[in-house]
Amino acid sequence: MAEGRPKTLPVLPWMRNPVDIELFDNCPLGFIPLLDPRLMEALQKMDIQSLFPVQVAMWQETIGPGAFERDICVNSPTGTGKTLAYALPIVQILSTRKIRCLRALVVLPTRDLALQVKEVFDAIAPAVGLSVGVAVGQSSIADEVSKLIEHPRLDMFSAFDPEVWQTKLQSSVDILVATPGRLIDHINTTKGFSLEHLCYLVVDETDRLLREAYQSWLPTVIQLSCSKNQAGFKEDEIVSSTLNYLTTIRRGGVERGFKGKCYPRLVKIIMSATLTQDPSKLSQLDLHHPLLLTSGDRRYKLPEKLESFKLICESKLKPLYLVVLLQELRGEKSIVFTSSVESTHRLSKLLNLFGELPCKVKEYSSLQHQSVRSKRLKAFREGKIEVLIASDAMTRGMDVEGVRNVINYDMPTYVKAFVHRAGRTARAGNKGRCFTLLRKDEVKRFGNILSKAGMMVCNVHPLPANSVERLRPVYSSALEKLKQSLDSKRGRKYSVRLNSAEAGEK
Structure with a gap:
């Protein structure tokens, strides 16, 4: 503000x-x-x-x-x-x-x-x-x-x-x-x-x-x-109400100082x-x-020891920028957030086809059975998986010790989403970093989100020189494999949505 x-x-x-x-x-x-x-x-x-x-x-x-x-x-x-x-x-x-x-x-x-x-x-x-x-x-x-x-x-x-x-x-x-x-x-x-x-x-x-x-x-x-009707009852009287198969019995009465409140409250x-x-x-x-x-006089508040960074990237090379960032983080425990369950699935498959990552990457989404998610979360906690790809549905309240980085692959739409995403790291007084990948036309909107969240400073994170260009051939190969996979498993209507300009995006 x-x-x-x-x-x-x-x-x-x-x-x-x-x-x-x-x-x-x-x-x-x-x-x-x-x-x-x-x-x-x-x-x-x-x-x-x-x-x-x-x-x-x-x-x-x-x-x-x-x-x-x-x-x-x-x-x-x-x-x-x-x-x-x-x-x-x-x-x-x-x-x-x-x-x-x-x-x-x-x-x-x-x-x-x-x-x-x-x-x-x-x-x-x-x-x-x-x-x-x-x-x-x-x-x-x-x-x-x-x-x-x-x-x-x-x-x-x-x-x-x-x-x-x-x-x-x-x-x-x-x-x-x-x-x-x-x-x-x-x-x-x-x-x-x-x-x-x-x-x-x-x-x-x-x-x-x-x-x-x-x-x-x-x-x-x-x-x-x-009880539905508390007024006029003594404390020891019984009031009953029925809803479907459940019968509720609760003492009625008026709580001292607050008219109309049942007792016990x-x-x-x-x-x-x-x-x-x-x-x-x-x-x-x-x-x-x-x-x-x-906490304080702000409506929204981020963890005290959180550092925030933004990466300005070309839209059609967005997945490649993410790959380079993950290489730079060298296997640190991280969560990557996308804008949808479908985007989570596609991005996870693309990264696993890349073959140039120093970490194990897995999808974590509502498309999976509960038992699969539980096993995957356990493996993430134990360090057997270094990177989870998830959507906003997975942001609320999840507590995993040792998460060093949060990466917004897709920019959060609202300040609440940013607060909950960023809150997966820098927990319990520990340090943490939040990276956000942005197209040039998203920079101003993201600045507004940061100001509402009370984040006054967000540094630009530079990637190593020529790192993106060096990996272009590998990226093209992985992208082609992903298209073939989606063609064979889910039909052409899925692969049509996936082109070089929007790979891994919603």
């Missing part, structure tokens, strides 16, 4: 005076107040010796004086530790539970991200006797049901009375990590799946979840977690690196006296 430009205030009053996360410092585990010793030990096994500022701020507003009295919205850069920021206080509070039932629900937009978040919960929840489940469609719904719902032992009464037997169904998990579509499947079809005891709802990657309807999962969850935690300010979207969350935690 240019100096002197008037600062626009958010429409919603509660967003105008946020708590600045940057005012908090890293805090050693031994100085975290009220932290359960069992959780401290679990964190140390994860090689965590202190909490990051966003985690300290969240602890203050949940376990500390804040005591979850308000819904919490966190707008913090990628790689700052937001997952553990909400996982740790939720696990700490639920560690005192006496009866197992579903009390915390975490909703994320993609399977890969949901599985990643479950790994964080799996690392700390068992230490205090909590069970974590996942509902993402990775396996059949029957397999998920067997892990989420506990069936009672058959006795002489329930064996002959199906209604009595079904009323004894109960949750096998205390915490559920889910994607919206599979969550709705369980709500509509799974006997015994109930939200009647739900206390905590985490909406991670909020912008994307609010932008796409996902079978109206949010109003459904809110409706089933809260469903606490909501909203997480994003690019939190929307659109009142119409945020109203869907039905937030209770929300508190905003954010």
